[in-house]
Amino acid sequence: MREKKGKQHFCGFTNKVRNCFGKGQCSKIEAPLSMNGQCRKVKVCKVTGDRKVCARMASLGLYPGVEADIICAQNGNQCVVKVNGGTISLDSNISENIYVTDL
Numbered sequence: 290m291r292e293k294k295g296k297q298h299f300c301g302f303t304n305k306v307r308n309c310f311g312k313g314q315c316s317k318i319e320a321p322l323s324m325n326g327q328c329r330k331v332k333v334c335k336v337t338g339d340r341k342v343c344a345r346m347a348s349l350g351l352y353p354g355v356e357a358d359i360i361c362a363q364n365g366n367q368c369v370v371k372v373n374g375g376t377i378s379l380d381s382n383i384s385e386n387i388y389v390t391d392l
Contacts, residue, residue, distance in 0.1 A: 331389035
């Protein structure tokens with residue numbers, strides 16, 4: 290019988306959730322997605338908030354290192370983002386937890 294020595298293999302989703310806070314992902318100035326009032330291309334630097342928020346954003350494809358297009362941004366309000374060919378609408382509470390930098 291074999292002994293398991295802890296978890297050695299993690300699925301991709303688990304790694305994305307673990308790396309959610311994105312240490313060292315961006316070298317430029319980071320700002321919350323809710324503060325970006327222009328439509329442009331950005332890179333996700335980190336996702337803050339509790340584990341549930343982080344897991345939800347990772348399942349939607351928003352995790353550190355991903356490039357996204359801001360389609361419709363309203364300062365402090367909801368934001369529409371295009372990621373991996375899909376369009377996501379984020380409310381102000383969630384968009385405050387996603388830090389991005391310009392590309």
